[in-house]
Each structure stands twice: as structure tokens, then as C-alpha cells.
Amino acid sequence: MVSLTINGQSVEVEPEATILQAAEKLGIFIPTFCYDPELTLVGACRMCVVEVEKARALMASCCTPVMDGMVVHTESERVIAARKENLNLLIANHPLDCLTCEKTGACRLQDYCYQYGISESDYHGDKKDYELDDTNPFFIRNMNKCILCGLCVRTCHEINGAGAVEFMNRGFDSKVTAAFDDPLENSSCVFCGMCVDACPVGALTPKHGIGKGRPWELKRVKTVCPYCGTGCGLELYVKGNTVVGAKGDVTSPASRGQTCVKGRFGFDFLQSPERLKSPLIRKNGELVESSWDEALDLIAKKFKEVKGTELAGLASARVTNEENYLFQKLLRSLGSNNVDHCARL
Amino acid sequence: MGSNTTETHPVLGYRMKMAKKKGASLIVADPRKIELADHADVFLQLRPGTNEALINGIINVIIEERLSDDQFIAERTEGYEEMAAAVKKYTPEYVEGITGVAAGDIRKAARLYAGAESAGIYYTMGITQHTNGTNTVMAIANLAMVTGNMGKPSSGINPLRGQNNVQGACDMGGLPVVFTGYQRVDNEAALSKFEKAWGVKLNSRPGLTVTEIMDGILNGEIKALYVMGENPALSDANIHHVMEALEKVEFLVVQDIFLTETAAKADVVLPAAAFAEKVGTFSNTERRVQMVRKAVNAPGEAKADWLILQELANKLGMEWHYEGPDHIFQEIAQLTPAYAGISYQRLEQEGGLQWPCPSADHPGTLYLHEGQFSRGKGLFTPVEYLPPAEETDQEYPLVLTTGRNLYHYHTGSMTRQSKPLNAFKPEEFAQISREDADRLGIKNGDLVKVSSRRGEVEVKADVTEVVPTGVIFMTFHYHEVPVNVLTNNQVDPIAKIPELKVCAVKLEKVG
Numbered sequence: 001m002v003s004l005t006i007n008g009q010s011v012e013v014e015p016e017a018t019i020l021q022a023a024e025k026l027g028i029f030i031p032t033f034c035y036d037p038e039l040t041l042v043g044a045c046r047m048c049v050v051e052v053e054k055a056r057a058l059m060a061s062c063c064t065p066v067m068d069g070m071v072v073h074t075e076s077e078r079v080i081a082a083r084k085e086n087l088n089l090l091i092a093n094h095p096l097d098c099l100t101c102e103k104t105g106a107c108r109l110q111d112y113c114y115q116y117g118i119s120e121s122d123y124h125g126d127k128k129d130y131e132l133d134d135t136n137p138f139f140i141r142n143m144n145k146c147i148l149c150g151l152c153v154r155t156c157h158e159i160n161g162a163g164a165v166e167f168m169n170r171g172f173d174s175k176v177t178a179a180f181d182d183p184l185e186n187s188s189c190v191f192c193g194m195c196v197d198a199c200p201v202g203a204l205t206p207k208h209g210i211g212k213g214r215p216w217e218l219k220r221v222k223t224v225c226p227y228c229g230t231g232c233g234l235e236l237y238v239k240g241n242t243v244v245g246a247k248g249d250v251t252s253p254a255s256r257g258q259t260c261v262k263g264r265f266g267f268d269f270l271q272s273p274e275r276l277k278s279p280l281i282r283k284n285g286e287l288v289e290s291s292w293d294e295a296l297d298l299i300a301k302k303f304k305e306v307k308g309t310e311l312a313g314l315a316s317a318r319v320t321n322e323e324n325y326l327f328q329k330l331l332r333s334l335g336s337n338n339v340d341h342c343a344r345l
Numbered sequence: 346m347g348s349n350t351t352e353t354h355p356v357l358g359y360r361m362k363m364a365k366k367k368g369a370s371l372i373v374a375d376p377r378k379i380e381l382a383d384h385a386d387v388f389l390q391l392r393p394g395t396n397e398a399l400i401n402g403i404i405n406v407i408i409e410e411r412l413s414d415d416q417f418i419a420e421r422t423e424g425y426e427e428m429a430a431a432v433k434k435y436t437p438e439y440v441e442g443i444t445g446v447a448a449g450d451i452r453k454a455a456r457l458y459a460g461a462e463s464a465g466i467y468y469t470m471g472i473t474q475h476t477n478g479t480n481t482v483m484a485i486a487n488l489a490m491v492t493g494n495m496g497k498p499s500s501g502i503n504p505l506r507g508q509n510n511v512q513g514a515c516d517m518g519g520l521p522v523v524f525t526g527y528q529r530v531d532n533e534a535a536l537s538k539f540e541k542a543w544g545v546k547l548n549s550r551p552g553l554t555v556t557e558i559m560d561g562i563l564n565g566e567i568k569a570l571y572v573m574g575e576n577p578a579l580s581d582a583n584i585h586h587v588m589e590a591l592e593k594v595e596f597l598v599v600q601d602i603f604l605t606e607t608a609a610k611a612d613v614v615l616p617a618a619a620f621a622e623k624v625g626t627f628s629n630t631e632r633r634v635q636m637v638r639k640a641v642n643a644p645g646e647a648k649a650d651w652l653i654l655q656e657l658a659n660k661l662g663m664e665w666h667y668e669g670p671d672h673i674f675q676e677i678a679q680l681t682p683a684y685a686g687i688s689y690q691r692l693e694q695e696g697g698l699q700w701p702c703p704s705a706d707h708p709g710t711l712y713l714h715e716g717q718f719s720r721g722k723g724l725f726t727p728v729e730y731l732p733p734a735e736e737t738d739q740e741y742p743l744v745l746t747t748g749r750n751l752y753h754y755h756t757g758s759m760t761r762q763s764k765p766l767n768a769f770k771p772e773e774f775a776q777i778s779r780e781d782a783d784r785l786g787i788k789n790g791d792l793v794k795v796s797s798r799r800g801e802v803e804v805k806a807d808v809t810e811v812v813p814t815g816v817i818f819m820t821f822h823y824h825e826v827p828v829n830v831l832t833n834n835q836v837d838p839i840a841k842i843p844e845l846k847v848c849a850v851k852l853e854k855v856g
Contacts, residue, residue, distance in 0.1 A: 137765035161362035161384075190751060191769070192355065208765065221640040224627045226620035227754050229506030230356050231629025231697075236621055236640045243621055243640055253697050254629055260355030262754055262766065267621070269762035270641065274603055276616035277645025287604075287614060292646065292656070295613050299571075300660035302596045302612075306568045308548060312558040315519030316574030316650075317511035319617075320625025320637055322673040323650040324510070324517035325525060326665075327573055330658050332518075333545045337530050337552030338567065341519045343511050344555060344842040345474075345580045 004070035019050055019061035019072055030074050031083065031112045033200050034149040035062040038256065039158055045149050046086055047112065051076045058082055084116050090147050092121035093128055093172075094201075101145075103202030105215040109147060126172065135183040138191045138265045139206045143175050146203040152176060152195035159258060164189035176203075193264035197247045197257070206245060208268060213239035222249050225263040226318065230254060232263055243267050308335020315341040346374040346485075347396060347471020347846075351381055352751040354505050354630075357467075370461065372454045374399060374446075375471060376746060377776070377811050377818055387454045391444040393746045393816060394733035394847040396472055399451070400484040401432045401730065402440030404491055406455035408432065413459070414493030421717070422490050424725035431727030432487075443730060459492045463500040469507060470748070474846040479839040480728040490723045496714035506630040508755065509620070513628035516684070516700070517677070521552035526681035542680055554841040555581070556834065562590040569596040573650060574617065578606035579756035582843035583799050583834035584827055600653060605758050606824055617650050618643035625651070625670045626692065628700070632710070634687055635697040733847040734835035737815070741797060741849035743781065745817045745831055748846075753822035760822070773826040774807035776818040777852065782808040785854055792855040795819070797848050800830030803855055817850060 001012045006023050013022045018041075023030050033045035043060035050061045053071040058079060061072075073079065090109060098104045113119070133141040150167070153176055157163045164187040168177050178187035196204040218237040225232045233252020237245035246267050250257035279295035280287040303311060313331045315324045328339045351358030358381065365371050365384050373385040374396070382388040391399050407413050408429055418425050437448030458464050466489060472481050485502055494500040506512045518524045528535035531549050540547050553561050555577065561567035563586075570591075581587045591597060591610040599611040602619045622643040628634045643649070648656075651670060658665045667673050671689045678684050686702040686709075698709040713719075737744060752770040753760040760766045775795060777787060787793055789808045794801055795817060804819065804826045812818050819828040833848040 137768040158366075159363070160359050161366075185769075190351075190355065219640075221621075221638050222636075223621065223638045223640065224509065224629075224635045226509050226759065228354050229508055229511055229630035230354050231509070231627060231631070231633055231635055232356050233635070238640045241641045251696060252635075254631065254633055254635070255356050258356045258359060261752060262355075262760060262763075266754075266760055266763040266766045268764055269602075269759045270619055270621055272603070272762040274762060275619075275644045275647065276602060276604060276608075276614065277647060278616060279646070280604075280611075280614040282612045287609075287611070292648075295615060296653075296657050296660045299598055299613055299657060302569055303571075303661060306596075309550075309552075310566070310568040311571070312553060312561065312567045312569070313571040314555060314558075314573065314575040314577065315514050315517075317508035317514045318574045318620075319514075319650045320510065320623070320670065321513040321517050321628060321634070321677065322625045322670040323573070323654065324514045324519045325673060325677050326651055326654040326658070326667075328518040328524070329543060330654055330661075330663075331571070332524075332530075332539075332547055333543060333658075333663060334661070335546075335548050337521050337548050337550065338558055338561070339519055339552060340521050340555040340558065341511070341514045342508070342555065342575050342577070342580055343515055343520075344840065345577075345582075345845070 002066050002068045004066050004068070004072060006072045007074055013066055015066070017066050019052075019059065019064050019066055019070070020048060022066050023061065023072075023074060028074055030061050031108070031115070032062055033108060033147060034151060036151055036154070036198065039151070039154040042150060042154070045147070047083060049079060049082050050074045051079050080116065083112070084118060087113050087116060087118045088121050089123065091118065092123035092125060094147065095144055096120070101202045102205045102210055107202060108200035130175065133183055134207075136185050136191065137207065138193065138261065139196050139204055141184070142203055142205070143177070145201050146176055147201055148174055148176065149200060150176075151198040151200065152204065155194045155198045159194055160190065160192050162188045162190050162192075165195065191261040191265065192259055193261065194248065194259060197259075206265070208265065209237065209245040212242070212244040213237075218244065222251075227262045227266070232259060233257075234259070234263055236267065243270055303334060309338070311336040312338035315339055317341055317343060346466060346468045348467055348469035348505055349375065349377070349379045349381075349748060350467065350505065351379070353469060353507065353749050355751065357505060361467075370457045372457055376813065376816055379811070386457060387450055389444075389446045389450055389454060390813060391446050393744045394475055395444040395730070396475070397477055397481045397484050397728060398435060398440050398443040398730035399446060400481065400488055401435035401728070402437055402444070402451045403455040403458065404484075404488050405432045405435045405440075406437060406452050407459045407491055410456070412456065413491045417493030418491065421495075422723040422725060427727045428487050428725035431729065435730075458488070463497055464492065464494050465500050465503055466494075467503045467505055469505050471846060473504070473840065473842055474844060476734045476835050476837050476844045477731045478837045478842050480731070483726040484728045486723070487725050487728070490725060495718075495723065496712065496716065498712060501712055501714070503630075509629075510627040512630060512632060513626070513634075516628055516681075521554055524680070525677060526683045539680065542676075556836050556841050556843060559587055559590040562594045567594065569598075570594045571598045571600075572607055573600045576601075576605040576607045576756040576758055578610065579821060579824060579827055579829060581834070582829055582832040582845050584829045585800055586834055600650060601758070602647070603758050603762065605756070615653055616645065616647035617653065618647050622647075623649040623651075623670070626674065631699060633697045633699045634684070634692065636689070636692045734844050735798075735833050735847065735849045737849045741851050743815055743817055743850050743852055745795065745797065745819065745848050745850040746846050747819055747821055747828050747832060749822065750820050753820065755822070757822040757824065773804050773820060773823040775804045776807050776809050776812045778812050778814045778816065779808055779810065780814040781852065782806065785852060787852075787854050794853045794855050795831060795850050797831040797833075797850045799833070802826050802828060802830060817852065
């Protein structure tokens with residue numbers, strides 16, 4: 001173990017730990033844009049810089065390994081000045097339309113500007129002027145808001161493996177885009193949405209939730225995806241009685257926050273007007289609405305009329321364990337073992 | 346093998362590609378040139394319906410080249426000699442003739458698999474939806490055991506379950522032969538345990554499978570059918586046969602979240618709550634039991650399936666008084682040794698537990714068969730290659746194989762109702778090889794007719810390199826193009842799984 005001091009508190013960590021991880025252990029918050037523990041470290045955004053005594057320059061804490069006896073200051077004057085300058089430069093070229101931006105309340109650029117008291121930039125130069133890419137049905141890409149942290153690029157290459165987006169051009173003209181600067185649907189993108197969840201600012205916005213609620217108004221419910229058998233954890237965003245968004249649950253042991261297009265964007269069937277809302281009974285050839293009592297009485301009567309072995313049931317690969325358990329208990333209690341489901345299909 | 350993982354289990358597909366980047370080797374066996382084939386060290390593009398021959402061929406090379414794990418075979422298994430004798434004739438050259446896979450590639454795959462410190466086999470319905478599916482799974486078990494790839498991390502045989510809770514539905518006794526935790530209904534001790542717990546007299550005769558139930562309706566054996574959250578009218582093989590059964594059955598109850606093609610045939614339809622509208626547990630493909638939580642209320646008068654079942658049971662005089670899913674789970678844990686140590690409290694605290702988890706202090710089981718197999722010694726089973734039930738001929742010269750695409754799920758009852766998913770993939774395209782398309786004058790997007798001995802559908806053509814000459818691929822997501830009117834309902838004699846992955850068809854351009 002290696003011991004070091006951060007903001008006057010000492011801490012012991014593994015020798016391969018970074019300053020950022022050591023600070024996390026002490027509960028000391030260091031702002032970051034380009035850092036994600038699941039991805040390659042690039043140390044590009046310089047937001048996480050800290051002052052290390054006896055070191056000449058400020059160090060990027062996300063990718064600087066700890067050393068025994070290190071003395072670190074995470075909010076020294078030099079550090080604060082550097083972070084402010086960084087933010088000053090970032091917002092010089094960032095649309096400040098926070099009033100209507102979907103990311104407001106969950107935007108790290110906004111949070112850090114708030115923390116360091118930056119309301120406008122001292123620099124007045126060119127602004128990026130890219131057209132919105134909203135041709136796919138899942139999310140909008142507004143590259144005018146992109147701060148080039150590269151989280152989406154690394155997520156796409158390192159987690160998904162699709163490698164659909166990459167940096168194009170250099171310097172001020174740098175832009176994250178798909179091959180030939182085409183819309184995503186012409187690329188290898190599989191719309192898993194993990195770039196959307198990785199984006200620290202409002203450059204990538206899911207279409208489904210637009211105008212449906214601010215982050216602080218939303219209840220978050222952790223659950224499991226209803227599609228394939230991988231069992232990915234999802235966090236559903238709920239306002240009132242409506243699911244307005246979803247993202248991968250990073251605490252899920254099965255999926256560690258990863259998603260595919262169905263889990264990430266395919267939850268709006270819940271609100272489909274086609275949902276069944278009341279029991280139906282066939283009368284004169286037509287299915288007509290009925291009360292629960294009438295429907296269940298009819299089923300009970302019909303089930304009593306047949307022998308147990310003349311009754312069959314299909315349980316379901318979609319419903320819960322508890323429900324499948326009760327289904328087979330019901331059928332078997334009526335004398336029928338004719339219980340199966342679509343495991344074979 | 347027989348798994349288009351990046352589309353059907355995308356997150357597992359990411360992990361496979363990540364493992365490859367970290368230095369793992371990847372062998373892909375599939376009739377189609379799927380995305381994973383681009384990442385593979387060896388791609389075995391076999392003819393549909395020839396899995397068993399390919400696996401026997403790989404085992405043949407492993408034995409011939411002495412790449413087997415002889416210590417594992419001696420200590421942990423039995424029946425090796427019979428199996429080894431059975432694969433003797435499956436030389437790579439012989440197997441090349443059956444599968445179309447070059448003998449050199451079979452050797453290369455065998456050396457890679459056997460040479461790995463640990464190697465896992467991942468498969469889905471490409472293996473099982475064949476009339477010889479059970480035998481093929483046994484061949485896979487032979488392959489894993491002959492190399493000692495069982496009972497250790499990152500190895501074994503991993504059938505990837507296709508639906509969120511298909512594992513749980515099986516675990517909970519949603520099968521004709523077993524109660525929860527695979528306790529057989531014809532086992533006297535199990536039967537009397539459940540009779541005592543439920544306070545009823547139970548039937549010890551195994552019931553019928555889904556395919557047999559449909560046949561049972563047609564021969565008058567089954568008079569009433571209760572379908573909960575399933576859509577056999579699109580998912581089952583040879584739909585005409587299924588529809589005939591759904592029309593004929595005297596009383597059909599369907600409980601679902603939408604008026605599916607099956608529900609439209611029902612006498613009574615019950616509106617159910619969807620996943621985000623109730624509490625419960627799902628068990629995933631790694632046997633991990635995880636909490637499902639309620640986010641919103643169900644629409645209108647729709648109710649959670651467990652509540653509907655309880656109310657119906659009480660109408661039938663059963664006096665069920667479950668206070669909620671937690672209460673039901675406690676009963677499951679009491680009656681199911683593999684689930685005995687799992688509780689809602691632990692799931693909330695620990696975030697998911699993999700069965701077997703026999704006691705409250707058991708951490709769950711990451712992988713099975715460590716030290717010994719469930720039956721003691723691992724049994725090698727000699728298996729022979731058998732051709733598919735329906736082979737191509739002059740009238741039906743092409744092979745149709747079916748599956749899913751990334752953007753839709755099963756019969757589309759949920760994804761077709763999702764606006765972005767349906768907007769992105771609104772219609773079905775049949776994948777047709779360039780050679781077949783050129784021969785018949787078919788261009789991309791042309792309307793074509795695909796017909797089999799059982800029916801026909803019209804569909805747009807996607808002329809592609811993904812399928813080889815002589816093979817057509819279609820999904821079963823679209824009710825407008827119900828591919829299962831074409832498929833063959835001949836079943837595997839043991840698992841009773843229909844041969845959805847191979848049937849003979851002909852292709853014509855329309856107009």
C-alpha cells in the first residue's frame with residue numbers, strides 16, 4: 001500500500017491507484033469530463049488537475065499514479081484558476097441555451113460553471129455552427145454543444161465495439177462524427193445509446209424525453225430489462241405515471257450500465273394506446289369489454305366444466321418468477337400438468 | 346455457435362468483442378456471415394442443419410491430434426470410449442462434405458479450442474431448433490468434456506436464453522414434467538412434498554409440451570387453453586396448424602398487455618401489467634435472480650399477472666392469500682432447494698444472486714459442475730449426424746432459416762409498439778444471396794414470394810453477402826410477413842422443439 005496526503009488528510013491506497021481514486025476514497029470530489037472508470041484513461045480535458053507539492057506543473061489526477069508521501073491539493077488557488085480558465089475556454093464556444101437545454105440539471109459543464117462561478121466567457125471568438133443531426137429516431141446530435149471529451153468515442157470503440165464515431169479534423173474544427181461525416185444510420189452505429197449516457201453535456205439528447213421533465217423532477221427506478229435473457233439492469237426515469245427515459249444501471253452485476261437499442265430506447269410500448277385496459281369477453285363473435293368479475297367467473301365456470309387433463313396452459317418467458325410459479329400451481333392444482341411456455345421457440 | 350450474439354444478446358456481444366481485444370480467440374460457426382464473423386479467428390460457415398457433424402469433426406481432430414484433457418476424462422467422466430468410437434468416421438474431410446466447411450478450418454478451430462487454457466461455448470436456437478437439436482447439445486457437451494472445459498471459470502456450455510425470464514419460467518416449473526427447481530412430477534417424494542405444501546391432490550403423469558398441446562387440441566384431448574403472455578400465433582412453427590388449434594379449442598383465455606394475434610382468437614382476454622408496472626424477480630441467462638421494480642401504474646383496469654392468478658384461483662375455490670410477490674417468493678424458496686437461500690431482502694442488499702443458492706449464507710454459484718457433475722460423472726453420449734427433416738429438392742431448392750434482428754424482439758408485441766424502434770425497422774426484408782438474386786432477376790427491395798410446403802409469404806428482398814448461396818434468412822418479428830406459415834413443425838423427438846431453423850422453400854419474383 002502507498003500512503004499520501006490529500007487536502008491535509010492521509011489515505012492509503014493500492015500502488016496502482018490514481019490520485020483521483022485516492023481522493024474518491026476520502027470522499028473528496030474532483031471534477032472530470034473525460035474520465036470514466038470503464039474506459040481507457042486519456043487525461044484530455046484537464047478539468048481534474050490537482051496541485052502536487054514539488055511537482056512543476058498541475059497534474060491530471062485521473063491518470064497520475066499515486067506515489068508514497070505525495071502531498072496533493074485539489075482546490076488550491078492554482079488549481080481553481082486553472083479550472084476556471086478551462087471552463088472559460090469551453091463556454092466561449094458553447095451555446096448557453098440552458099433554459100431549454102434537455103441536459104440542464106444533469107450537465108457537468110453547467111455544474112462546474114456553477115461551482116466555480118463562471119456565467120459567461122471572457123473570450124469572444126468564432127462559434128461552431130454545425131447542423132443538428134436528428135435523422136435517426138433515437139437521439140439528436142448537436143455538435144455545437146460537444147466539448148470533445150471523447151467519452152462517446154471511447155464508449156463506442158471500447159465498450160460497444162461498433163466504432164461508429166471518431167474525431168474528424170484538428171483544433172477548432174475538431175468534431176466527433178461518423179465515417180464521411182454521414183448521419184449515424186449510414187454508419188456501423190447500432191444505437192445502443194451508451195454514448196448518450198456517457199455524454200457529460202447536452203450534445204446527445206434522447207428524443208423520447210424532450211420536454212417531458214427536468215432531472216430533478218424525475219423518480220429513478222432500478223429494474224431489469226424486459227427483452228433478451230442477458231438481464232441488463234435499467235434505471236427508468238419516471239414523471240408522474242409515465243416512464244420518460246431509461247439508461248443502463250451501472251450497479252448491475254450483469255450489465256455494468258451497458259445497454260442495447262431495445263433496452264435503452266424501446267420502453268415506450270408501455271404508453272401505447274393499444275394497451276389492453278379492461279377484460280374482454282367474446283359475445284356474438286365480438287370481443288367486448290367486461291368487468292373483472294364477469295370475466296373471472298366465466299373462466300372459473302369453464303375450467304370447472306373440463307377434466308384437469310383436458311386443460312392446458314402456456315406460462316410465460318416474459319412475466320416474473322412469482323407469476324410463473326402461481327400459474328403452474330394453479331394448473332397443477334386443477335389436475336393438469338399440461339404447462340409449458342415458449343422456451344422451445 | 347448458432348448465435349447471432351451481437352443482435353440477439355447485444356451486451357454479451359460487446360463482451361465477446363472486448364474479450365477478443367484483450368487477446369481471447371474467437372471461433373464463430375453460423376450459416377450466415379454475421380457481425381461476429383468479422384471478428385473471428387476462424388469462421389465456420391456451415392450449411393444449415395449440419396451442426397452435429399461439425400462438432401463431431403472437431404472432436405475427431407482433438408482425439409486424433411491428442412489434444413484432449415486425458416486427466417479430466419479419466420477422473421470426471423464416463424463413456425469416453427463409445428463416444429470416441431462414434432466420432433471416428435467424422436474426419437475433417439468427411440465433415441467438409443456434409444457441412445461445406447473446409448477441412449483445414451475444422452482442424453484450426455479444434456486446435457484453437459483445445460489449446461485454450463479455458464474455453465466457453467455459447468449457443469442459442471441455431472443449435473436447438475432442429476429435429477436433432479438435443480443430440481447436438483449432447484455433442485457440445487462431449488466437446489466441452491473431452492477438453493476439460495467444464496466446472497471452471499470462463500468455460501462450460503452457455504446456452505444464451507432468448508427472453509428476459511425464460512430461465513425463470515423453466516426454474517418455476519413452467520414445464521410439463523417438473524415442479525420448481527426441476528423436481529419431477531413423477532417423483533414420489535417431490536409429488537408428496539408439493540401435495541402437502543399446496544394442500545391438494547396432484548397428478549403424477551407428465552403433461553404435454555406446447556407443440557403437443559396444439560396437437561392435443563386438434564385430436565380433442567385438450568378442451569381449454571390458458572395463455573399468459575405468449576403469442577404462439579406468430580412464434581410457433583407452421584402457424585396454419587397453430588391457428589387451426591386456436592380456432593378449434595373450446596375455450597381460450599389469453600392474458601397479455603396487447604391484443605396479440607393469439608389474444609384476437611380468445612374467448613376471454615385479461616389485461617395484464619407490463620414489467621415496469623409490477624414487482625417481482627426475473628432470472629437471467631446466468632441463473633442470476635434479480636429484482637424487478639414498479640415504476641408506474643398499469644393502464645386502465647390492467648392488473649399484475651400474479652394478482653389475476655390469485656383472483657382466478659379464489660374463484661375456483663383455492664383460497665390463496667398472497668400479500669404480494671415477496672410472499673410468493675418465500676413459498677418458492679421453501680419448496681425449491683436451488684432458490685432456498687434467496688430472499689427479497691438479500692436481492693435488495695446484494696443486487697442479484699445466482700442459483701444454486703441453497704442457504705441464506707450461501708453466496709450463490711458463479712458456474713456449475715465444479716469438482717463434480719450433478720449426476721456424478723459426466724456422461725459422454727455418442728451421437729450421429731442426421732440430416733434435417735426437410736431437405737431441399739427440385740421444387741423447393743432453397744433453405745430458409747429464421748431468427749431475430751437487433752431492433753425487434755420475438756413476435757414484436759412490444760417492439761412494434763415502440764415508436765423509435767418501429768420507425769427504424771418498420772418492415773421485414775428477406776436476406777437473399779447475390780447469386781440466387783441474380784439467377785432469379787431479383788434486385789434489392791423487389792417484392793418476392795417465398796413458399797414452402799405449408800404456406801407462402803410476400804416480402805421485400807435484401808440482396809446481401811450475409812447469407813450464402815442457397816440460403817434465405819427471415820425474422821419472425823412482423824405480423825405482416827408471418828414467416829412461421831412457412832416453417833416446419835417437425836420436432837426434435839426428445840426436446841419437442843420444432844425445426845424452425847431449416848425448411849425447404851422456393852423463391853419467386855412477384856410481378
